[in-house]
Amino acid sequence: MLLVRENCRLYNAPGTQVRHDCDVVFKFYLDESAKLAGSVYQVSQLIDRQLFLAYDLHVINIFDQFQCQLEYIYSRGLKLGWMYGPHM
Secondary structure, X not given: OHXXXXXXXXXXXXXXXXXXXXXXXXXXHHHHHHHHHHHHHHHHHHHHHHHHHXXXXXXXXXXXXHHHHHHHHHHHXXXXXXXXXXXX
16 A cells, blocks of 8 residues: 555645545555554553463462362371371
């Protein structure tokens, strides 16, 4: 689109109706492109935050599961009497 804009400016003299129309159309195009780029950036930031939070929660969940398993193993070891045997 920017190549079309440059060609329009190159081949149409300032002050003509065609040049004026080109300027109006491409101002609108650039404004809308900037809005879209801003929206895409905001959405990407939101997705990044959500992925980070999901990853963070996943890591915490894995840690909690591991801790529960360690507590279970430790409690079973105490009941069986092997946690404080000669190997300690």
